[in-house]
Amino acid sequence: MFQRILVATDGSVLSKKAVKSAIALAAQSGAELVALTVVPRYPTSYLDGAMAFPPEDIARIEKQWADASRVTLDAIVVKGRASGVAVKTATVNSDLVAESIIAAARKHKIDLIVMASHGRKGLKRLLLGSETQHVLTHSELPVLVLR
Structure with a gap:
């Protein structure tokens, strides 16, 4: 079925x-x-x-964000091991979230991308954008979207 699955997370409740x-x-x-x-x-x-x-100040804030990311990824490793799943972690520093997800999927030879979506519609979606939508429309890989 799938040999490598990529899950994109920002540590939010929905991405958990x-x-x-x-x-x-x-x-x-x-x-x-x-x-x-x-x-x-x-x-x-x-x-x-x-x-x-x-x-x-900028370096301090970026370090805080990177540290929070590390905590999120470490928790996923622990949960994966508890379920018998081998977990690799990756962090990308970029403002281009969707492009980074797609590039990481290529780099790691991923079979499936899993991500969450807030399910925004209308003006909210237009104003806030949707990284999930961008991945869906630009990735050549299957994408599983959860809400």
Whole structure:
């Protein structure tokens, strides 16, 4: 069935549901699981002329985000082992979340991408965008979306 499954997570409650399902699917099919987080870069300014934060503050905040990502991934490794699933972890630092997920799937020779979707519709979806929708429309791999 599947040999390698990638689960993209941001540590949110909804993405934890996707992680739980991905672990169960990996256990059922004997697949290896790759858990991925994409950590954004801290925006240095939103508008020209906006006050920029000192580099040490930006580095501190980005480190906090990376540390939180590591905690999330470590928890997935523990849950995977408890279910008999081999879990590899990957962190990508990028503002291009969907593109990073697709690139990681190619790099790790993934058979299935698992991710969560908030299920936003209408104006909210238009304004907030959807990384899941972007992955669905641009990936050549199967994508399992959970809500």
